[in-house]
Amino acid sequence: MSPTDPLAPRGTVPAHEPVLTVSGLRKSFGANQVLKSIDLSVRQGEVLALIGPSGSGKTTVLRCLNGLETPDGGVVAFRGIRPVDFASPASKKQLASLRDQSAMVFQHYNLFPHKTVLENVIEGPVQVQKRPKAEAVREASSLLDRVGLADKRDQYPHELSGGQQQRVGIVRALALKPSLLLFDEPTSALDPELVGDVLHVIKELAEEGWTMALVTHELAFAREVASEVVFMDGGVVVERGHPDQVLRDPQEERTQQFVHRLLNPF
């Protein structure tokens, strides 16, 4: 990979250095305690897969990391910025500094329908990061080319298939050059025959050394790309470890039941 490759992950930090450390993360919606003290860490170049039944809180973890939800407690520490302790209310500046470390790929893509594919991708780099437009366009074109959408750059999102839209969603996140990519069930809204294309792109990114956290129901995929699998249920981490261990030989009963149910749906 050349140094100017837009797909190159940001930073030259040695592998295995933690990009993110989360401790004691708590979040409630009203009386419903969704996260009860979650600890996580993701190292440079690693892929963390969060799995678990719906309502287990895994999506809320991602949303807290990106500032889409504000945690009620806990410490979120990204490498290179001051850790944010949610024991006291965080300032807007702190929240923005956290948010800028990561970029979210949404289950329902959430592309901007009134902007072309290219405009969707360069919106963040140009409008927010104030990078030169020509440079942003060049990088965006190259990223789109990498995910096989070079010929779609001037089309509008509604003219694309779900799989193509999600690949644009991934490129939009990549263009921000975040230290951590967040994927919230990126293939759950797709027709089955389109899932493969999107997973293929994510797998390539993992192989190129992007650091990411991924919420998914695709266990086979998690086993293939993840460095660590975290199984959550009821707002707590029940079991974590190497994918082969958690997915093939889970120690906890709840993990065993969940994995069994997903692998044998009938």
Add this chain to the structure above:
Amino acid sequence: MDIDWDLVASSFWPLVQGGIRGTIPLSLASFFLGLVLALIVALMRLSGNKVISAIARGYVSVIRGTPLLVQLFVIFYGLPSIGVVIDPWPSAIIAFSLNVGGYAAEVIRAAILSVPKGQWEAGHTIGMSPVTTLRRIILPQAARVSVPPLSNTFISLVKDTSLASLILVTELFRQAQEIAAFSQEFMVLYVEAAVIYWVFCLILSSGQSQLEKRLDRYVAH
């Protein structure tokens, strides 16, 4: 009844001029100012601040709950008794702008709320502030949704400007009244005025469909 076609012909141009010099500029100015006001009121309504939101709700309630003619008379005939004298034209523009502001605020508020929450979240994740997200992501999508109801507001406004004739603004309907009073041909003049209003509104309606078609490219189907 015999129709005096000479009168129809000779009064046609003065009526159209009343439209061009009175009705149309009055409508355009009031609609533009009203929309600016409506956007502010809509955002106040959506604000988390209860006091600001209550002020906006009160404003909308008063405007929608009182007749436009009464609002017009309060400004032109009422205010002078507390020492505020405003000329006919500015009075009319103030009254119509306030009125449009009240009705369009609800349209704009609903249009903003109709944009899916995911669009706000996508703006957030690429690093945009809420204000930038509103301006670049939410409002362009809300604009498309609000074209049909705002067009209705505008067409209503064009017809309502005839009320300005009652505070001495020379517009289309006042021209008709003056010529009718002079010629005593009330039926001819008022029907002629009605036809001209109708043609204005037909043109506006076709403009609305053009605009909808153009903006359609930008929304998901």
